Amino acid sequence: MTLLAVERIKLFSTRSPWWCMLLALGLTVGITAIIAANWTDSPMPVLGAVFTHTFGLYVVMVMAALAVTTEYRFGTIKSTFQAVPDRISPMVAKAVVVVLLSGLVGLASAFGSWGLSWVLAEDNSDLALTTANDWRHVAGVGLVYAAGALLALGVGALVRQTAGAVSIILVFALVVESVVGFIPNIGDDIQKWMPFTVASKFIFGDPDPSAIPNGAGPPAIGELSPWGSFGYFAGIALVIYIVSLVVVKRRDA
Amino acid sequence: MIEATGLTKHYGKTVAVDDLSFRVEPGRVTGFLGPNGAGKSTTMRMILGLDNPSGGRVTVKGRDYRSLREPLRVVGALLDAKWVHPNRSARAHLLWLARSNRIPAARVDEVLDMVGLTQVAKRRAGGFSLGMSQRLGIAGALLGDPEVLLFDEPVNGLDPEGILWIRQFMHRLAAEGRTVFVSSHLLSEMAQTAQDLIVIGRGKLIAQTSTEQFIADATEDTVRVRSPHLDRLRELLDGRARVAEAATPDGALVVHGVQPAFIGELAASNGITLHELSPQLGSLEEAFMQLTKESVEYHAAD
Amino acid sequence: MIEAVGLTKRYGKTVAVDNLSFTVEPGRVTGFLGPNGAGKSTTMRMILGLDRPTSGQVLIDGKPYARLDRPLRTVGALLDAKWVHPNRSAQAHLQWLAKSNGLPDRRVDEVLDMVGLTKVAKRRAGGFSLGMSQRLGIAGALLGDPKVLLFDEPVNGLDPEGILWIRQFMQGLAAEGRTVLVSSHLLSEMALTAQDLVVIGRGKLISQSSTTEFVERSTENTVRVRSPHADKLGAMLVDKGFTVREDTDGSLTVSGAQSDEIGDIAAASGVVLHELSPQRGSLEQAFMQLTGDSVEYHAELAETGK
Numbered sequence: 001m002t003l004l005a006v007e008r009i010k011l012f013s014t015r016s017p018w019w020c021m022l023l024a025l026g027l028t029v030g031i032t033a034i035i036a037a038n039w040t041d042s043p044m045p046v047l048g049a050v051f052t053h054t055f056g057l058y059v060v061m062v063m064a065a066l067a068v069t070t071e072y073r074f075g076t077i078k079s080t081f082q083a084v085p086d087r088i089s090p091m092v093a094k095a096v097v098v099v100l101l102s103g104l105v106g107l108a109s110a111f112g113s114w115g116l117s118w119v120l121a122e123d124n125s126d127l128a129l130t131t132a133n134d135w136r137h138v139a140g141v142g143l144v145y146a147a148g149a150l151l152a153l154g155v156g157a158l159v160r161q162t163a164g165a166v167s168i169i170l171v172f173a174l175v176v177e178s179v180v181g182f183i184p185n186i187g188d189d190i191q192k193w194m195p196f197t198v199a200s201k202f203i204f205g206d207p208d209p210s211a212i213p214n215g216a217g218p219p220a221i222g223e224l225s226p227w228g229s230f231g232y233f234a235g236i237a238l239v240i241y242i243v244s245l246v247v248v249k250r251r252d253a
Numbered sequence: 254m255i256e257a258t259g260l261t262k263h264y265g266k267t268v269a270v271d272d273l274s275f276r277v278e279p280g281r282v283t284g285f286l287g288p289n290g291a292g293k294s295t296t297m298r299m300i301l302g303l304d305n306p307s308g309g310r311v312t313v314k315g316r317d318y319r320s321l322r323e324p325l326r327v328v329g330a331l332l333d334a335k336w337v338h339p340n341r342s343a344r345a346h347l348l349w350l351a352r353s354n355r356i357p358a359a360r361v362d363e364v365l366d367m368v369g370l371t372q373v374a375k376r377r378a379g380g381f382s383l384g385m386s387q388r389l390g391i392a393g394a395l396l397g398d399p400e401v402l403l404f405d406e407p408v409n410g411l412d413p414e415g416i417l418w419i420r421q422f423m424h425r426l427a428a429e430g431r432t433v434f435v436s437s438h439l440l441s442e443m444a445q446t447a448q449d450l451i452v453i454g455r456g457k458l459i460a461q462t463s464t465e466q467f468i469a470d471a472t473e474d475t476v477r478v479r480s481p482h483l484d485r486l487r488e489l490l491d492g493r494a495r496v497a498e499a500a501t502p503d504g505a506l507v508v509h510g511v512q513p514a515f516i517g518e519l520a521a522s523n524g525i526t527l528h529e530l531s532p533q534l535g536s537l538e539e540a541f542m543q544l545t546k547e548s549v550e551y552h553a554a555d
Numbered sequence: 556m557i558e559a560v561g562l563t564k565r566y567g568k569t570v571a572v573d574n575l576s577f578t579v580e581p582g583r584v585t586g587f588l589g590p591n592g593a594g595k596s597t598t599m600r601m602i603l604g605l606d607r608p609t610s611g612q613v614l615i616d617g618k619p620y621a622r623l624d625r626p627l628r629t630v631g632a633l634l635d636a637k638w639v640h641p642n643r644s645a646q647a648h649l650q651w652l653a654k655s656n657g658l659p660d661r662r663v664d665e666v667l668d669m670v671g672l673t674k675v676a677k678r679r680a681g682g683f684s685l686g687m688s689q690r691l692g693i694a695g696a697l698l699g700d701p702k703v704l705l706f707d708e709p710v711n712g713l714d715p716e717g718i719l720w721i722r723q724f725m726q727g728l729a730a731e732g733r734t735v736l737v738s739s740h741l742l743s744e745m746a747l748t749a750q751d752l753v754v755i756g757r758g759k760l761i762s763q764s765s766t767t768e769f770v771e772r773s774t775e776n777t778v779r780v781r782s783p784h785a786d787k788l789g790a791m792l793v794d795k796g797f798t799v800r801e802d803t804d805g806s807l808t809v810s811g812a813q814s815d816e817i818g819d820i821a822a823a824s825g826v827v828l829h830e831l832s833p834q835r836g837s838l839e840q841a842f843m844q845l846t847g848d849s850v851e852y853h854a855e856l857a858e859t860g861k
Contacts, residue, residue: 006349010341013338074335075336082302416740438718441744514829521828527822532830
C-alpha cells in the first residue's frame with residue numbers, strides 16, 4: 001500500500017497526467033458529442049457512441065509511457081531505486097496506479113460519450129444498454145485503456161526515452177497496423193492479428209454483424225470471440241510489461 | 254561503515270573500476286578523490302545498488318544495499334541535484350521519497366527547514382537555482398536520518414555561505430558518529446572538510462589514509478624564515494640544508510630538509526634574531542598532483 | 556582596465572546593482588566576490604553590454620562595450636559554458652565567433668591547442684563533459700587575444716588538474732599585462748588565485764583592495780610560538796601587554812603582536828624559538844565577517860537528529 005501511495009504522489013504532483021486525462025476525455029466525449037448531434041437519419045447505435053474511444057486510448061498510452069520515461073529523463077528513477085532497491089515492487093506499484101487510473105479514464109470517457117449521445121441524439125431508442133454486448137461496447141473501453149496503459153508502461157521502461165517510446169506506440173498503432181494490410185497475399189492475415197486491431201474487435205465486435213453501421217469500423221467478427229480478443233490484447237501487454245520488468249531489474253539504473 | 258572488496262566494473266571493454274578495496278569509517282568525513290574518469294561516480298552508484306558490479310562487492314554496514322529493507326533510513330545520498338522532476342514541488346518530491354520508506358510526513362518539513370527551503374517548499378523544483386537544488390538534494394539525503402551519507406560534489410552551485418554551511422554540517426554529521434563519504438574535485442575545499450581520504454585513479458586505489466598523512470607523504474615540508482641577520486643565518490645553514498629565496502617581496506628564505514626547531518636552536522646559539530620561523534605544510538593539491546600524475550586521462554597542453 | 560562609475564541596474568522595483576563604482580587594474584587577477592543575489596552576474600552582463608545600466612556606466616579601456624570596434628579583440632568572456640549549440644562541433648563554434656570579428660581561422664586552431672581540445676575539435680559540443688565545455692568557453696574567450704578577460708565560475712566542472720591549469724592560466728594572462736576579472740563562490744580557490752578583490756553585497760560595493768589587505772583588515776592576526784622556554788617567554792609577552800593563550804600542545808598563541816616584535820624580545824633575552832609563525836585568517840572568515848548582513852538567504856544549522 002505504501003508504494004501505491006508513493007506512485008500516486010508522483011503521478012499527481014506534476015501537471016502532465018492531468019492534461020493527458022483532460023485531453024483524453026475532451027477528445028472522446030467532445031467528438032462523440034459532435035457525431036451525436038449530427039446523427040439524424042437513423043436511431044444512434046451504442047457503437048456510434050464509443051467510436052471515438054481510440055483517440056483517448058492513444059492519449060492514455062502516452063500518459064502511461066510518460067509516467068516511466070520522465071523518471072529516466074529527470075533522474076528520479078535513481079532516487080526511486082535508491083529508496084526501494086528491489087526495483088520490481090515500485091515498478092509494479094506504478095503499473096497498478098497507472099493501469100487503474102487509465103481504466104477509470106476509459107470508463108469516464110465511454111460513459112461520458114454514451115450519456116452525452118443519449119442527450120444529444122435525435123433518436124436515442126437504440127442507445128439503451130439492454131444486452132451484455134451493449135455493456136461490453138461501453139464498459140469495455142475501460143479495460144482496453146487499462147491494458148493499453150500496461151503495454152505503454154512496458155515500452156516506456158524498455159526504451160527509457162519519451163520521444164522514442166511515444167513514437168513507437170503511435171507509429172505502431174496508427175501506421176504499422178494499417179500499412180501491413182497492404183502487403184500482398186499475407187497482409188490481411190497479419191493485420192487481423194495486430195494487437196490494436198484485435199483490441200478494437202473487443203469493443204466493436206458483435207455476434208450480429210448487421211449491428212455495425214455502414215462503413216463504421218473494421219469487420220465485426222475477428223478470429224477470436226470479443227472476450228478472446230481482449231485476452232489476446234491484454235496478453236501481449238502483459239508479456240511486454242513482464243519483459244520490461246526483467247530488463248529493468250538487470251540493467252544498470 | 255562502507256566496505257568495498259575487489260569491486261570491479263566493466264562497460265564492454267572499458268574497465269571503469271578495477272579491483273577496488275577500501276573502508277569508509279564512521280565518525281569521520283572521508284573524501285573521495287580522483288581525476289575525471291577515475292571511476293568515482295561508478296563506485297558511488299555501485300554502493301547505492303544502482304549499477305551492478307562486474308566483480309567483487311560493496312556493503313553498507315555489512316549488507317548489500319539491495320538487501321536493505323528501508324534503505325533511506327540507513328543510507329542518504331546526494332549524487333546529482335538535478336535528479337528531480339522539474340514540475341514537481343520540492344515538498345512533493347520529498348514526500349514521495351519519505352512515503353516509500355515509511356518516513357512520517359512531519360520529517361519532510363523538518364528537513365526542509367534544516368536546509369532552509371521551507372519558504373519555497375511549494376514551488377516547482379525546475380525553477381530552482383543550482384544552489385537551491387543542491388539544498389533540496391541534501392534534504393532528501395537527510396530524510397531517513399541515516400547513519401551513512403554519500404555526497405557527490407555537494408558544494409556545486411552553493412555560494413560562500415552555503416559552502417561554509419555544508420562543510421560545518423558534514424563535520425557535525427561525522428561528530429554524531431555517522432559515516433560521511435564525500436566526492437569532490439575542489440581540493441582546497443576538501444583539505445578543510447575531509448579527515449580521511451580515499452584516492453583513486455583509473456579505477457584503482459591510489460591511497461587510503463588520513464588527509465594529514467597523505468599530504469605529509471607526498472610533499473616536502475619547508476620552513477619559512479625571516480630575520481634581520483639573514484645573511485649570517487644563510488652561511489650557518491650552508492651545507493646543512495637547502496635554502497632558497499621565497500617568492501614573496503619580504504625577503505624571506507625557504508629552507509628545505511630541516512625542522513624549524515633546528516633552525517631556532519642554531520639562531521639562538523649564534524645570537525641571531527628571528528622575525529619569522531614558520532613550518533610550511535604542503536597542500537593537498539600538490540600531494541594529489543604528485544600521486545595521480547600517471548592516472549590523469551586527459552592532459553591540457555601548456 | 557575596467558572602470559565602473561555609479562553603475563546602477565533596477566528590474567522594476569528591485570535594485571540589482573546600486574551605485575557601484577570600482578576599478579579592475581591590468582596585470583593582476585581580480586576576484587569578484589559576493590553572496591548569491593549580490594548582483595555579480597548583472598554587473599558582468601553590463602560590462603559586456605548584454606544588459607543596459609539604468610544609470611551610471613562601465614568602461615573598458617575608456618569606452619563602453621557597445622562602442623568597441625571589434626569587441627572580441629578587446630574583451631574575452633566566459634559567462635556560461637553551456638552557451639554553445641549542442642550539435643555544432645567545437646571547431647565550427649569557434650570559427651563563426653572568429654569570423655564575426657574578422658579573426659583568421661588559424662587562430663581557432665591556436666586556441667584549441669591552448670586549452671587542450673585539438674583532438675576533440677571536430678566532435679559535437681553537446682557531447683562534451685562540463686569540464687570540456689568549460690575549456691571550449693575559455694578558448695572562445697581567448698580567440699581575439701583580448702586585453703581584458705572576464706570569467707564567471709571558471710573552475711565549475713573541472714577536475715583537480717583542470718582547476719590547477721586554469722588558475723595558472725589566469726595568473727599567466729595577468730602576468731602578460733592583461734586585465735583578468737574572475738567571479739567565483741569558491742573562496743578557498745580564490746584565495747589562491749586572486750591578488751585583488753572587488754567584494755559586493757546587495758548590489759553595493761563592500762570592499763575593493765588587495766586580497767592580503769582584505770583578509771588582514773577583517774580577521775584577527777595572531778602569532779603561534781613554540782619554544783623550550785615557553786613559560787618564560789609567555790610571561791615576558793604578558794608583561795608587554797600582549798594577550799597570550801597556551802594551547803594543549805604547549806604552543807602559545809599571541810594576539811596583538813607582530814612576529815617581528817616577539818622575535819626581538821626572544822633574541823634579547825636569549826630564548827630559543829622552535830616556531831614563530833604569523834597566523835593569518837582565511838579569506839572565508841574575512842568574507843563572512845564583512846558580508847554577514849548582506850546575505851539574502853540564511854539556512855539554519857538546525858539539529859540533524861529527530
